[in-house]
Amino acid sequence: MRIVVLGANGGTGRRLVQQALDAGHDVRAVTRQPESFPVKGPGLEVVAADVTVDAPVDGADVVLSTLGVPFSRQPVLVYSRSTATILAAMRGAGVRRLVVVSSSATEPHRHAEGGFLLNRVIQPLVTATIGKSTYDDMRVMERLVRDSNLDWTIVRPSGLFDSASVTRYRLSENCADGIFTSREDLAACLLAQATDTAWVGRTVAVTTGEGAPTLLGMLRREAFGK
Numbered sequence: 001m002r003i004v005v006l007g008a009n010g011g012t013g014r015r016l017v018q019q020a021l022d023a024g025h026d027v028r029a030v031t032r033q034p035e036s037f038p039v040k041g042p043g044l045e046v047v048a049a050d051v052t053v054d055a056p057v058d059g060a061d062v063v064l065s066t067l068g069v070p071f072s073r074q075p076v077l078v079y080s081r082s083t084a085t086i087l088a089a090m091r092g093a094g095v096r097r098l099v100v101v102s103s104s105a106t107e108p109h110r111h112a113e114g115g116f117l118l119n120r121v122i123q124p125l126v127t128a129t130i131g132k133s134t135y136d137d138m139r140v141m142e143r144l145v146r147d148s149n150l151d152w153t154i155v156r157p158s159g160l161f162d163s164a165s166v167t168r169y170r171l172s173e174n175c176a177d178g179i180f181t182s183r184e185d186l187a188a189c190l191l192a193q194a195t196d197t198a199w200v201g202r203t204v205a206v207t208t209g210e211g212a213p214t215l216l217g218m219l220r221r222e223a224f225g226k
């Protein structure tokens, strides 16, 4: 298949490009910084583009978007603007299959695994303060994608962490109980959508059990770099 990966130079994007090449696909990796893109291999084309302005999707069988930006107190518009550009480019090029990464936090819900700390402190605080603009813009992105009339899937991970390999990740419709997702698993889930139509027109939450950090461990690492 010919797969276009947007956000290819990010943590998930690099893994996704590598997994897609390993599976024998042709991949166009789109990044604003092609000079720093580390993945190499036959079947790979690296293209420079700011996706809020230009989405080079011509010739694709499927477009997989992992692009994103860090939390900011400034208005975040990259998800909605890039989605508008992607949708226009896909319509223009006659490409129908689109898979975008959103976040489980766009629909805050109680996590059985989260306890008091996540459910009553962290989730309400993050979604109302530093994450608010990001999640507001992700919700606009989700609406644009749902209204697009394309063959879309929205993939919602929980808190991302790095792991060495893909595990038996869990999928659930809309929301998940799990509070972590490894970038390897997120990449594998995205790649699976390229050939699987089960989640077309649906929103899927993906979470990782095996090897996931604890909430306290993750907080310690974020706060103290340990």
Ligand SMILES: NC(=O)c1ccc[n+]([C@@H]2O[C@H](COP(=O)([O-])OP(=O)(O)OC[C@H]3O[C@@H](n4cnc5c(N)ncnc54)[C@H](OP(=O)(O)O)[C@@H]3O)[C@@H](O)[C@H]2O)c1
Binding pocket: 006, 007, 008, 009, 010, 011, 012, 013, 030, 031, 032, 033, 049, 050, 051, 052, 066, 067, 068, 069, 070, 078, 082, 101, 102, 103, 104, 157, 158, 159, 160, 161, 183
């Ligand atoms: N961190 C979490 O816990 C968490 C939780 C839930 C969901 N998510 C979402 O999961 C996705 C993957 O996260 P990640 O941490 O693996 O990604 P990441 O490392 O933040 O990478 C995102 C990539 O998006 C690209 N990008 C941003 N703006 C762009 C633009 N205008 N045009 C082209 N590319 C652009 C950047 O690449 P270039 O610099 O090369 O352009 C960047 O490398 C993101 O959508 C994120 O919002 C994250």
